Amino acid sequence: MPDAGREPVRERLFDLLLWLLLCVPVLLRSDPNDGGSWTQVAVGVVVLAGCVAVSRRWPLVSLAATVAASLPATLELFTPSYSLALVAFGYLAGRRQEHTRAALWLFGAIAVTGLVLTWITHTSLGQWFTLLLALALAVVAPWLIGRYVRQYDRLVRSGWQLADRMEREQAAVADRERLRERSRIAGDMHDSLGHDLALIAIRAGALEVSPELGPDQQRAAGELRRAAADATARLRDIIGVLRAEDDAAPTSPPGETVEELTARAGASGLAVTLAPTPVPTLPGMSGLALHRVVQEGLTNAAKHAPGAAVSVAVTQDARNVRVEVVNGPGTDTPAGASGGTGTGLVGLDERVRLAGGTLAHRTTEDGGFALTAVLPRKAPAPLPAAPMSARELDLARREVRKGLARAIWIPLALLAALGALMAGVAVWTQAQSYLEPDDYARIRIGQTLAQIDENTDDWPEHPLNSAPHAAPPEPPGMDECRYYRSAMLATIPVYRLCFVDGHLADKAEVP
Structure with missing residues (x-):
């Protein structure tokens, strides 16, 4: 907050x-000592004050006003009084203006205005070239530098924003990982402990009906079976609280093979058959998913269909392994048994999906239950993805590099185009004032301009604006003297034609 309060003060001080x-x-x-007046000083000070005042909100207005104050002084635009202001407001326009289209229109308007003023005042194109x-x-070069500085500042701000965002994302990822770990623990409790409790309940149920035990022992076995069933129900309720709905299935290794799992279930009293043996070994997530499918199927059978026979079938081909x-x-539903909530199947489906397989379950025609999974022999590798923050930072870097390139090549291109234009106009001007030596030799004293035009093959339309520097004085008594180039690329010597009453009175080659 203190920095935000100081910011307007800094801006006012800078302005x-x-x-x-x-x-x-x-x-x-x-000032009057330099050919001006105090009125011009007052106008300039007021104009600059207004330009500075609006430069933050409308930077192009400040630049246009400075150009408007410079053109009345000279059509060449660059004046001693406002040259520094042109550079400053050109830079600020590039630094503060969001879009570039309005600035380009302004630059074009300045060039066209200079050309129109040149035509209205009948001055040479040299002044317009100087204006360009x-x-x-x-103006343009400082503006491009301002654009580059703006892009660089944006890159710096983007870097800090991305760093702050990445820090928040890392904190969020840490929290999410803690929740996922809690979910994994809950899944292990559901899948492993639930399976063991179901086997305990099966053994207790077998002891409860055993004729070899007395009534007290059978009653104790029944209490043990009911306690195991109650513990399974409470475990299921706890899992529903701990486990997030959208978390992945647990991935902890079971520590035993499918053959050992079915053998342990059979030793607990569950009528289970496994075919064929040995079961194919799958690497990584596929192997864990295969073990979990068999474990979940046996657990569901022990909990919801006690006394029923269970068959585990594993088939394979070149690409997949199918387990059912x-x-x-x-045949005997014990007291306290209840229908499941489906949490185990949801987690199992997520585990199979992460391994690249599919899971299906259905009710059989005789009222039983079938659980089927198809698992790939080789799980698909996850596709790497570049972080969004890295892509944004790389995009910002490219924008800054483009801005730097524009700040270099655009002024060079403008200078090259201006030089080519000036060279073209200079060649055209020279061609318009060039008099062929043979035509000069055919000109005679006493001829009029009309007669001279008839006797020459290519009479130049425009003479030179004035006599060359350090040329000898013109003959006395002449009404008008015209100068023409004697060579296309050389400035001297020139031909001088002097007229009296519209007739040629003197012709000479001026060195």
């Missing part, structure tokens, strides 16, 4: 210092 700095050239170059050069170096656990209807 004040910027205004004072930009006013220095106006005070030095627009000043626009490229004093089928039990018939129960």
Whole structure:
């Protein structure tokens, strides 16, 4: 909060210092001692104050106002009073403006305005070329630098935001992993302890009806069977609280083979058959899922169909292994037994899915239950995925690199285009003022312009604007003297034609 409160104060202080700095050239170059006036100084100070005031919200308005203040002084745009302001507001426009389209339109409008003013004031195109050069170096180049700085700051902010987000995501992942571990523990309790309690209940039920035991022992065995059934029910209720609905199935290894599992169930009194033997060995998640399918099938048969025969069939082909656990209807449903909640099947289905297989269960025609799973011999490997934060950071880096490249090649391209344009205009101008030496030789004293045009093959349309530097004085008494190039690429010597009353009075080659 203190930093947020200081921020407006810093901004105002920065704007004040910027205004004072930009006013220095106006005070030095627009005062009466330098050919200006105090009115120009006052106007410049007020204009710069307004530009600084609106530069944060409308940076392009500040830049346009500075250009408007510079053009009346010279069509070449770059003035001693406002040159620093052009550079400053060009940079701030690139630094603060979100989009680039409006800035490009403004640059184009400045170039067109300079061309129109050149045509209206009948000045040479050289001043317009100077305006374009000043626009490229004093406005566009700082603007591109501002755009690059803006992109770099965005990269830095993105890096910090991504670091903060990754820290929060790591904390969330740690919490989620703790919940998943709790779910795994709950699943192990349900699958392993529930299976063992079901076998204990089967043994106790067998002792309860054994004729070799007395009434007291049978009653104790019945209490043991009921206690095992109650413990199984309470375990199921606890699992429902501990286990999250969307968590993966537990993955702890059972520590025994399918043959050992069925043998232990048979020793506990469960009528179970396994075919064929030995059972194929599967690696990794597929092997764990195979063991868990058989364990869940035996547990369900012991809990919900006591006394029924159970068959475990394992078949295989080149790619998959199919396991099916089928039990018939129960012949003796003990007191305290109840229907399951399906939690074991839900977790089992998740385990098989993670191993790349499928799970199905159904009721048989005789009222029994069948549990079927198809497991791949080789589980599919998970596809690696780049974190979203890494992709975003890489995208921000590419944007900064693009901004740096634009800040370099756009000014160079503008300068190259400007140079090509200036060279083309210069060649065209020279061609318009070039007089062929043979045509010059055919010109005679006393001819009019119309006669000269008839006697020459290619009479130039435009003479030079003025006499070359350090040219000899013109003959006295002449009404007009015109100068033409004698060579296409050389500036001197030139041909001079002087007229009196519309007739050629003197012709000479000026060195």
